[in-house]
Amino acid sequence: MLLSMPSLQLDPLWRLSEAWAADTRPDPLNLVIGVYRDEQGVCPVQRAVSIAEARLAERAPSKEYTSPAGNLEFNAGICDLILGDPALIGRATSIQAVGGTGALRLISDLLAVTGPGRTVHLGTPAYVNHPAVLRAAGLRVSEYPLEQDGRLDAAAALDVARTAAPGDVLLLQGCCHNPTGLGMPLETWIELAHIMAERGVVPFIDQAYFGLGDGVDEDLEGMRAMLEIVPEAAIAVSASKAWGLYSERTGCAIVLSSNPARGEYVRGVLEVVARAAYSQAPSHGARVVAEILGDETLRADWRVELEEMRQRLTLLRAELVAELLATTTVPALPQLGQQRGMFLRLPLDADQMERLRIDHAIYGVPSGRINLAGLTSDRIPRVAAAIGEVVASSPSRTLL
Ligand SMILES: Cc1ncc(COP(=O)(O)O)c(C=O)c1O
Incomplete structure (x- = not known):
């Protein structure tokens, strides 16, 4: 028998991913969960x-x-x-x-x-x-x-x-x-x-x-x-x-x-x-x-593939930051290029991240985090334009 029902809630990440899976608009983008994906959008099994x-x-x-x-x-x-x-x-x-x-x-x-x-x-x-x-x-x-x-x-x-x-x-x-x-x-x-x-x-x-x-x-x-x-x-x-x-x-x-x-x-x-x-x-x-x-050979090939993954993330970050710099008024851009790893933390607040999802079918995390590996180079202009539009239409309340 339940004695009481204290509030315990799962963090929003999985709920957002479920919402993305149910999104019927053209090309909704899942940049929520921290999973590496290749140019085809696949989370690959390494060689x-x-x-x-x-x-x-x-x-x-x-x-x-x-x-x-x-x-x-x-x-x-x-x-x-x-x-x-x-x-x-x-x-x-x-x-x-x-x-x-x-x-x-x-x-x-x-x-x-x-x-x-x-x-x-x-x-x-x-x-x-x-x-x-x-x-x-x-x-x-x-x-x-x-x-x-x-x-x-x-x-x-x-x-x-x-x-x-x-x-x-x-x-x-x-x-x-x-x-x-x-x-x-x-x-x-x-x-x-x-x-x-x-x-x-x-x-x-x-x-x-x-x-x-x-x-x-x-x-x-x-x-x-x-x-x-x-x-x-x-x-x-x-x-x-x-x-x-x-x-x-x-x-x-x-x-x-x-x-x-x-x-x-x-x-x-x-x-x-x-x-x-x-x-x-x-x-x-x-x-x-x-x-x-x-195994020396397998270990060396794993290092090579990990380096390929790293370089893809680094390139995507540089491409997105360059596009944002060239086409938008998003603040704090040079800092974004200094970030490292799988994520880019946009200077957007939770409301702006929601606008990105509702108006542009781009799913990130309320903290402003997006998974770079969920992007592909050809989608960068679309994502940058959407971020630019959201920032221009609703100035951020967060000071990143
Ligand atoms: C900072 C950090 N620590 C730990 C984990 C947990 O990793 P695992 O999936 O291996 O449990 C994650 C997963 O996203 C993470 O981002």
Whole structure:
């Protein structure tokens, strides 16, 4: 029996995608969900993924349970790739997770178990699911504005690190921030790390879009520099974007500890939390990634294809910004070109985004975010003209 009916609502992204699917106007554009698409509008299965899947099918791996930590080869491959440095890898405990979201949740549970009263500080605008995941684990969330006039407000993050209580957590996106596309300069990562190490504030880093900003190593550089400085940190890794394994729900939770005994304790907690939620993560995506990372040729081809994806996103951003600059009066245009990753955050408010959807059949997110990969070069003039029309007819109330 229901005892009460508190209001719990799904974020608007999936509802908008459903509305797009039901839109019967000519060529409605879905720029809502963060999924990579090619020029044909298809979310492709990567070449290396297809080859790895064929090999796995030939080998007919058993469907037996894996292990409490999931696929150990996958976990090791992800730690190697993400951390890069043997000294960091030596401090890491990892567990396979149900996508990047699952990794966020496992780490949130670990943080709640090991520090029941602690607060997670979250820069806004935030990834739409971050507050929900953190609160579901019972953590307190404190938001602060991370963006000012379309630029990263590094001073705000540094202030939070300086004033947070010891044991508090700073949730940071590793690169290609969703939804702002803003990157944090290397100097800020390093300055933050020193403050956090000194004050006992824990970094919780979400790595969902590495490889899609400036390149794999470039995108991981800031986080790696921070990890060299802080004694403890947690990283949620998603394989959804970099390998295009969205529906396979593949991710990894990594925790860096200050000594092996703490690492062992962390492993135990993560395994208990996972076991209580779903016992073990699904195996297929992790097997695919492990096969790719463990084979030099496949790994190299995966890097080539990821770079092709990155270049397509970079080109689309440049083309759209150039078109907006040439044909519209949209404000803050030069800043848009500085953004990185899958998204472009337009300086449009929720009402203007609604006009884009109702008047022009262009579906983005109320925060102004659009998925660049949902565009094609030939549609850019149409999209730019629509954005220009919306801005000209209803001036923005947001100051991006
Ligand atoms: C910032 C960020 N973190 C985590 C995720 C979750 O990724 P996954 O689909 O692997 O759960 C997303 C997905 O869009 C994201 O944008």
